[in-house]
Amino acid sequence: MQEALRFLASDAETVDCADFIEQARQVGRGSEAPSCGLSLIIRGLRKSFGDNEVLRGIDLHIPAGQFVAIVGRSGCGKSTLLRLIAGLETIDAGTISFGAETRPEDIRVMFQEPRLLPWARVLSNVEVGLGRDRASSDAQIRAEKALIEVGLDDKRGQWPAVLSGGQKQRVALARALVSRPRVLAFDEPLGALDALTRISMQRLLERVWDDQAFTAILVTHDVSEAIALADRILVIEDGRVAHDVAVDIPRPRERGSADLAALEGSILRQLLKTADNP
């Protein structure tokens, strides 16, 4: 049964992506690398809460399929930027545009808290992620596929209350992945996990991103996590992009290696410099 599902999973994946590449060719972007992700263009983005101006003009281009990490001190506006991208807040000024024909199911968010429905079993929690396709006949098969991807297919009939913190977060990841999003935004998704679980979750995130080629936007306060995962790191200070650093270290990245440590040191210095001179 599991073998069959695994086979189904890999099969449907290739079909999905092939479809998308076909579509991309028809629109005339055949020369681009095959990707299921969406590119993101942000222009002059501003947001205030009352008198407090949180974002003061963000201009950003994120190519399709890129893994971007957004770091910054608390209160710098990084979470607000993510919530605006995910459509959870209204924009005061400026624009955020994705590629053409973006459906709501194309953009998904994963939060620090798993936000699972405690009264729904693991499998139906994942089905929630299908959005309007919840009622379709293949909903259960798709949800099972997503659970296999995060390695929790044996927990499908459990209540969320009996899962560990890391397992809950993996169910939340499966729920976010089940609709095959083209942009996946993470708001400190591993912030509440212990150190070892964090590392295995980071590997899982990297693997699914590699498999599915969505555009990933990770908000985190943990610079080493950002460096381990991202292609590019944006440092936000006072509501603006202060630094835009490319991470050219080949994957898989070995945690604790000298390259990573050197880059981490330089980014931390940049963050601390402004902290010391307000």
Next chain:
Amino acid sequence: MSLIESLPRVRSLRWPRADGLIPWIVPLTIVLIWQIACVTGFVSARVLPAPSDVALAGWKLLLSGELARNIWVSFWRASVGFLIGGSIGFAFGLANGLSQLSSKLTDTTLQMVRNIPHLALIPLVILWFGIDESAKLFLVALGVFFPIYLNTLHGIRTVDPQLIEMGRIYGMTDGELFRRVIFPGALPSIFVGLRFALGIMWLTLIVAETIAASSGLGYMAMQAREFMLIDVVVLSILIYALLGKLADSASRALERLTLSWHPAFQK
């Protein structure tokens, strides 16, 4: 060897049955001591009849059909009053929990009415309805209304806003959001209201039947007092205890059935 193998099986067979008996040890002991105290003359039969006498009185009333009729009348009043008051309370709780406008419009008024002890309305209710069925139903419904209303409202207001946001992100319609997030989230609190309401339901009914009725358990007890039938008085009180326990067990069973996801209800 075979003895050792069979040991754990014997244990697992015996324990569940013993577990079910434990809650009954205390009431049975009390009845036993009570019987002994009466038989030995330590307690006079005019103060408290022996359990055997109470059982005998019950048996006689059962044979005459009077007991079944009175229990049925009381049960009917309790459940119909509960259904009326409970559904109105639930409806107001939903409306005020989900709609700001409705809450602003009615909550203040309801809170004012809530602070009137509903049994204080008995004289007025007798003037309005006389002593027929509607008087009892009105009082029970009024008493049951508030615990259901308050706990439904509280349950809906305290549903985790992060879950509601999650539901909206994942494209749930208002109906789905209610069915899949808000209502299940409010359910534990609604059950608390339900159990409070069951207690108030019996209390109200007893008082109403003792003061103004021509049938029912409360009436049976008052009649028995007139004729100094102390065994029947005690019998009515015991039946109230039994019915109360029955209603509580029913609501607990319903709770276990619908809240099986809740850590508190998992084995």
